[in-house]
Amino acid sequence: MIKTKIIKSDNLLKIYGTNYSSLAHNRADMEYFKSSKVRIFFRDSEENMLGGFCINSGPNYRTFLPLSPYQLQKLYSDNHFDRKHPHEITCLWIEKKSQHATWIIFLYFILFLDVLRLHPGPLIFGTHGKNISTFFSLPFPKTIFCEKLFVATKGEECDFWIRKGSKLQFLKGFMVLATIRFFWGNKTLARFRLWLDKKRTN
Secondary structure (H helix, E strand, O other), rough: EEEEEEOOHHHHHHHHHHHHHHHHHOOOHHHHHHHOOEEEEEOOOOEEEEEEEEOOOOOOOOOOOOOOHHHHHHHHHOOOOOOOOOEEEEEEOOHHHHHHOOOHHHHHHHHHHHHHHHOOOOOEEEEEEEEHHOOOOOOEEEHHHHHEEEEEOEEEEEEEEEEEOOOHHHHOOOOOOOOHHHHHHHHHHHHHHHHHHHHHHO
16 A cells, blocks of 8 residues: 655655655755655655655745756746746656556645645746656646756756646646546556657647
């Protein structure tokens, strides 16, 4: 049985950070985790984590770290983030053995419930992976940033996307992805992602 909880202890946050860094080839510091809502998923022991995610409502956004002051100012102006502060979903990871498991639907369902509890404001999601960006194009339908730049937490230059959505869009996207995954399996979900990518390219 998969269990879930919000973690706050330094020991568990360190384990979370190590797992995230290992799987995502990216880094996040303890201070960021301490200022965020960090949720884990596990079976027997909290130390043996299967996956998790962070939700942060500012003021120190991880998503905006790679941006220059000019890019950040323009992003805030174009999306009115100065009036409605965004909530970011970050540091999402799932152990390799579980990445095609059915319980992932449970993870996204809990993520949706956590999002529902947030005060009004746009949702943002940043990624340096095209496949992940395409996968989240339904819950976060608007691409508000896409450039190749240096990502310090990765230590290299790469393509970087920031996507934006609302709670309602997140719900619709979650329902579509969860339905495909539950009834037709992961291979169909992968084909659906490729179809989405081709559709948006055309």
